[in-house]
Amino acid sequence: NSEEDNAAADISEIVGIEPGSGTMNIAEETVEAYNLDLDLLPSTEPAMITELQRAIENEEPIVVTLWQPHWMFSEYDLKFLEDPQGTLGESENIHTMVRQGLEDEHPSAYKLLDNFYWEVPDMNEVMAKFGQNEDVEPREAAEEWIQDNRDKVDAWTEGIEPVENETIELAYVNWDTELSSTNVVALVLEELGYTVELTPLDMGIAFESLSVGEVDGMLIAWLPVGAASYAEQYQDEIVDLGPSLEGAQQGFVVPEYMEIDSIEDLPT
Numbered sequence: 094n095s096e097e098d099n100a101a102a103d104i105s106e107i108v109g110i111e112p113g114s115g116t117m118n119i120a121e122e123t124v125e126a127y128n129l130d131l132d133l134l135p136s137t138e139p140a141m142i143t144e145l146q147r148a149i150e151n152e153e154p155i156v157v158t159l160w161q162p163h164w165m166f167s168e169y170d171l172k173f174l175e176d177p178q179g180t181l182g183e184s185e186n187i188h189t190m191v192r193q194g195l196e197d198e199h200p201s202a203y204k205l206l207d208n209f210y211w212e213v214p215d216m217n218e219v220m221a222k223f224g225q226n227e228d229v230e231p232r233e234a235a236e237e238w239i240q241d242n243r244d245k246v247d248a249w250t251e252g253i254e255p256v257e258n259e260t261i262e263l264a265y266v267n268w269d270t271e272l273s274s275t276n277v278v279a280l281v282l283e284e285l286g287y288t289v290e291l292t293p294l295d296m297g298i299a300f301e302s303l304s305v306g307e308v309d310g311m312l313i314a315w316l317p318v319g320a321a322s323y324a325e326q327y328q329d330e331i332v333d334l335g336p337s338l339e340g341a342q343q344g345f346v347v348p349e350y351m352e353i354d355s356i357e358d359l360p361t
């Protein structure tokens with residue numbers, strides 16, 4: 094019954110990402126809500142991708158936590174499992190958040206961060222450049238995208254005063270989506286005259302650091318669902334500037350060859 098094997102009976106785990114990520118928090122809630130008899134394995138984005146690629150090479154069943162924008166969807170035939178309870182969210186927006194006081198202390202940086210807005214294909218373009226090619230650094234990919242999209246960048250910076258001798262520190266998490274946006278924004282802040290420090294942190298620590306003003310801003314909060322627990326916890330200590338990108342999605346993802354369509358088809 095090899096077709097049946099691909100149907101999910103063989104699955105005993107969901108390959109996740111970093112503990113404490115928005116993704117893992119909502120994945121845990123989902124396993125509980127659907128009463129799934131599956132272990133949610135902590136991992137990292139690159140390790141999860143490697144596992145997914147290995148499973149696809151062998152046409153084996155696998156379930157991962159994955160999201161869009163992501164270049165994996167252009168390399169492989171993948172599908173989101175339907176989520177009738179909506180615990181993984183539907184359309185997500187990626188919010189820009191800054192520390193209290195930034196508007197007064199670094200108004201030009203604040204304005205740029207507030208103006209920064211792009212679309213799913215833009216982020217996909219940057220991600221694909223470094224995600225699919227180990228020889229390209231995220232910063233290089235962001236530089237190329239900026240060169241090719243000067244009109245969009247100019248619209249973000251229009252009317253903003255350049256600065257001298259000011260430093261801005263952005264927190265980020267080491268995911269390709271956040272590496273894309275954070276590097277693009279860092280380069281544009283540099284164009285405005287800022288020295289930019291990029292600090293990689295776990296998601297919970299990034300929220301905590303921003304809430305106490307240890308960092309100036311971050312582009313990592315997927316809402317209304319993914320990062321909701323952190324956003325609620327820190328809402329009074331953080332300034333939410335709203336979406337920099339709309340129409341993202343998180344979910345449980347499987348290769349197309351698997352004969353299941355819904356989270357409800359997974360073992361309980």
Ligand code: PBE
Nearest residue numbers: 114115116160268315319
């Ligand atoms: N992610 C990638 C992150 C944001 C981008 C979906 C893994 C998360 O919210 O956990």
